[in-house]
Each structure stands twice: as structure tokens, then as C-alpha cells.
């Protein structure tokens with residue numbers, strides 16, 4: 001079975017809740033980027049051994065959090081040896097505003113994946129008002145108001161997250177052959 005890993009940073013628990021559902025769908029192991037923007041050597045080894053990596057970050061000021069960016073910069077060591085080439089990639093974000101410039105965050109994930117020679121998987125679900133409510137096809141987006149706790153993230157967004165995880169795991173399995 002293909003090995004899928006979800007790696008994310010979450011400042012206040014919202015991204016963590018979405019990550020839970022993505023990981024459930026993908027039957028993935030999760031790695032949490034610390035408040036200092038770090039992961040352990042064992043976590044790096046887990047990522048290196050993965051067939052698929054799914055990136056997650058809240059949208060902060062129209063991009064990934066600085067902790068996620070610190071992790072992304074640290075992946076440059078993998079870039080030098082094309083170590084992550086041909087791994088499957090995906091990404092998810094959450095923000096408070098309906099748009100909130102989440103697309104910039106997803107596009108950053110795509111750039112990171114392309115720099116690493118990975119194979120990006122988008123979000124093909126049509127917006128039916130519940131699933132893919134936000135109508136994002138580039139990657140997974142969720143949204144909940146600025147004063148709402150993670151428990152208030154709409155179930156449709158979480159179901160979409162699960163479906164996205166399932167899709168990435170399926171693509172990874174297919175490519176693995």
C-alpha cells in the first residue's frame with residue numbers, strides 16, 4: 001500500500017482539524033510542524049519514505065504561516081538531490097474570510113511541489129453547496145469565521161477534506177503500480 005503523510009502547521013487548531021479529516025481519508029500518518037517551525041529527524045525520514053505528501057497550513061496574511069515556510073525552506077536539502085521527485089503531492093488551507101486569499105497559499109504549495117519535482121493532485125469535486133463549498137479546484141480549502149472554534153468548521157468542508165485525502169492516496173497507489 002502506498003504510504004501517505006500529512007504534514008501541517010496549525011496556530012490555533014483549525015488546520016489541525018482539517019488535517020485530521022484529510023489524514024483519515026488518505027489513511028495517512030500525520031506530522032505536526034512545531035510552533036518553532038521544526039520537525040524531528042525521524043519526521044524527515046518518514047517524509048523521505050513517503051509515496052505521497054500532503055501539505056497543510058493556515059492562511060496567514062495571504063500565504064502560508066512562517067512556521068510552514070521554515071519547513072518548506074528546510075526541504076531545500078531534498079531539492080539538491082531530487083529526493084522527493086515523483087512523490088505525489090497535495091495541499092490544504094483554512095482561513096477566516098470567504099476568500100481570504102487562500103488561493104495564494106495553495107499556489108505556494110503547488111510551487112513547492114513543482115520545485116521538488118512532485119506530482120500535484122488537485123481537487124476535482126464540483127461545488128454542490130456542501131462538498132467543495134468554496135469551489136476550489138487547485139487544492140483543498142476550508143473556511144470558518146474569525147471568532148469560531150475549530151469545532152464549527154462546516155461538516156461539508158471536513159467531508160471534502162476526507163474525500164481529497166482519499167483521492168491522493170488512490171493516485172499514489174495507482175502510480176506505485
Ligand SMILES: Cc1cc2nc3c(=O)[nH]c(=O)nc-3n(C[C@H](O)[C@H](O)[C@H](O)COP(=O)(O)O)c2cc1C
Pocket residue numbers: 009010011012013014015016057058059060061062063094095096097098099100101144146
Ligand atoms: C497572523 C494571522 C493572519 C491571518 N491572515 C488571514 C488572511 O490573510 N485571510 C483570512 O481569511 N484569514 C486570516 N487569518 C485567520 C486564519 O486564517 C484562520 O483563523 C484560520 O482558521 C487559523 O488556522 P489555525 O487555527 O490552524 O492557525 C489570519 C490569522 C492570523 C492569526
